[in-house]
Amino acid sequence: MSPEAQEFLGTFVAESFYYWASVFMLLIHAGFLAYEGGASRTKNVLATMVKNLLTLASVGLSFFFFGWWVYNAFPFFPITGGILGPWTNPEQSKAIATAMPYVDASYPWSPALAPNTGDHITGVFFFAFALFAMTTASILSGALIERVKIGAYLVMSIVLGSFTWVVAAAWGWNPFGWMFTQLGYHDFGCAGVVHGVSGFFTLGVLMNLGPRIGKYDADGRPRPILPHNLPLTMVGLMLIFVGFYAFLAACLIFLPGYTGETTIYGTPMTLASIGVSTTLALAAGLVGAYISSKGDPFFTISGGLAGIITAGGGMDLYHPSIVIILAFIGAFLMPKVSIALEKRGIDDPVGACGVHAFCGFLGSAVVGIVAAGYPQGEGIASINPIGQIVGTLICTVLLGFIPGYATSWLLKKFNLLRVSPQEEIDGLDLSDLGAEGYPEYATLAFVDDATAQRGTSVPRTSIDLAPE
Amino acid sequence: MSSPFSNFKEFSDAKGPIYTFANNPTMIGFLLVVCLAIVVYFLYASYTIKQEVPAKTPAALSLLLVAGAASILGMEFVPQSHKQPETSRHQQSQHSTARNWQPLALLGMVGIGGTQLGRKRRSPRRKPLRRPR
Structure with a gap:
């Protein structure tokens, strides 16, 4: 094989790895779609799924227009260049000069994103990051089901998926990011950067959105609103698990010319250890949630995800025994957190706050203790508890909770956040989409209208029976 | 460290x-x-570890059967009182189709009613189901 062919093989391996990892990441969305659809009631199933589906559109396009640029341009903000910038003046430092080509390649008009035989890598990284962004926004989707306006969700998905988490990633999940270089923040699997940001963003939104009608009784006690299709939710979570193997694999960096695998921080790691750790975190998470919830099926299967998130921050470094213990603890505590939030008036139908906010916070912060002392580069702080907790608070509070609360508060002020009570009672399938998810089934609305209209005509579908 | x-x-x-x-x-x-x-x-x-899932009691099942039978009988009775002597063949066909279809819908209604009944009975003892992700 000629040297040129060998060199291109290295490029092709890197290009193919991220391409297929990103394709498998799409299973996370298939899982979210199934999970949310199953968790909703029959009258909301279509609207729930369509809302989740539109995340791919809102975040995919906005990430192309500015999200990808934010990731590449914000690592130095606000440390260099002042508040108004420019934050990437190549004459200011050698590091900024090194980062400039990435900024130039991230504009929508950049030749690097279009077909270009001189650049096989930028586009495939855009693809991977866009999928990360969609995953982050999709976490918000399930918590808002059955009462949020689709437009409001799309606005918030763009704020979260193409801006706030991207800023967190630019600061704490980027070799140039100041949270990494100045504080020593280490978050291999994006426990804080993705899950902490999105979970706390969701919490802020839920505080303004309010619970679904009927969720609490007159005394404020929570009442169960049962999902309409439990098996669908279980299958959805299994798909999410598969997607998370790809998500974590895509956190590995292997570029043309590399002689080993590294994290995004440039520290050594192996893909094999991610396979071992993800499997063990999933297993131990299921155990923790099963015991803690006394066998509740929803909490048990969500425990797998809680375990992966709790171990995600330092999965590149943890010994398998630490992965098991951390995943068990995170998943064990997760149901308690979810129940405590529910008692305080937070109606989170899919438990996003317990799984993503709590476990993301824990998984990010605990790296500073469990992996303390790991060096991360010349002139860069080692992993330490203070840097880790500060970075975690920046992700969860500054870039998660505050933007989520502020965005939803603004939408609420203009009456753009929540559907009307009548639409909510009728169900969003008919209110928003004019169609039902199960038109052939004898739903309550179907039977009511059948009895009311009997004798006037012969209905063919439930739409005939229940016109708007 | x-x-x-x-x-x-x-x-x-x-x-x-x-x-x-x-x-x-x-x-x-x-x-x-x-x-x-x-x-x-x-x-x-x-x-x-055991989740409390009470079985349906004989009383609940009996109530379900009675309610279902009463509903079906009631629905079968009501359409006859609305029949018009001058109904055309086409309209008769419509009524016939409706009669075939209505018991099925009512079975669904009875099933839903049964679910509601069971839920009421076990709600004091059952932990609320949650759906975290």
Whole structure:
């Protein structure tokens, strides 16, 4: 094989790895779609799924227009260049000069994103990051089901998926990011950067959105609103698990010319250890949630995800025994957190706050203790508890909770956040989409209208029976 | 410190274990014992953990059957009182189709009613189901 062919093989391996990892990441969305659809009631199933589906559109396009640029341009903000910038003046430092080509390649008009035989890598990284962004926004989707306006969700998905988490990633999940270089923040699997940001963003939104009608009784006690299709939710979570193997694999960096695998921080790691750790975190998470919830099926299967998130921050470094213990603890505590939030008036139908906010916070912060002392580069702080907790608070509070609360508060002020009570009672399938998810089934609305209209005509579908 | 490395060069050039406590086999042994204890407790707990799912009582089932039968009989009776003597063949066909279809819808209604009944009965004892993700 000629040297040129060998060199291109290295490029092709890197290009193919991220391409297929990103394709498998799409299973996370298939899982979210199934999970949310199953968790909703029959009258909301279509609207729930369509809302989740539109995340791919809102975040995919906005990430192309500015999200990808934010990731590449914000690592130095606000440390260099002042508040108004420019934050990437190549004459200011050698590091900024090194980062400039990435900024130039991230504009929508950049030749690097279009077909270009001189650049096989930028586009495939855009693809991977866009999928990360969609995953982050999709976490918000399930918590808002059955009462949020689709437009409001799309606005918030763009704020979260193409801006706030991207800023967190630019600061704490980027070799140039100041949270990494100045504080020593280490978050291999994006426990804080993705899950902490999105979970706390969701919490802020839920505080303004309010619970679904009927969720609490007159005394404020929570009442169960049962999902309409439990098996669908279980299958959805299994798909999410598969997607998370790809998500974590895509956190590995292997570029043309590399002689080993590294994290995004440039520290050594192996893909094999991610396979071992993800499997063990999933297993131990299921155990923790099963015991803690006394066998509740929803909490048990969500425990797998809680375990992966709790171990995600330092999965590149943890010994398998630490992965098991951390995943068990995170998943064990997760149901308690979810129940405590529910008692305080937070109606989170899919438990996003317990799984993503709590476990993301824990998984990010605990790296500073469990992996303390790991060096991360010349002139860069080692992993330490203070840097880790500060970075975690920046992700969860500054870039998660505050933007989520502020965005939803603004939408609420203009009456753009929540559907009307009548639409909510009728169900969003008919209110928003004019169609039902199960038109052939004898739903309550179907039977009511059948009895009311009997004798006037012969209905063919439930739409005939229940016109708007 | 769980890091087995004192500087970055040592870490980046490592050709062997890079995991936490790689230089402390005693700690790894202790952690493995903790993991084993979790597994053993999990197996033990799986025999003791039970979600409360009460079976349908004979009284509830009887009530369901009576309610369902009464609903079907009622629906069968009402359409006859609305029949017009001058109904055309086409209209008769429509009524016939409706009669075939209505019991099915009512069965669904009875089923839903049964679910509601069961839910009411077990609600005081049953933990609320939650759907975290």
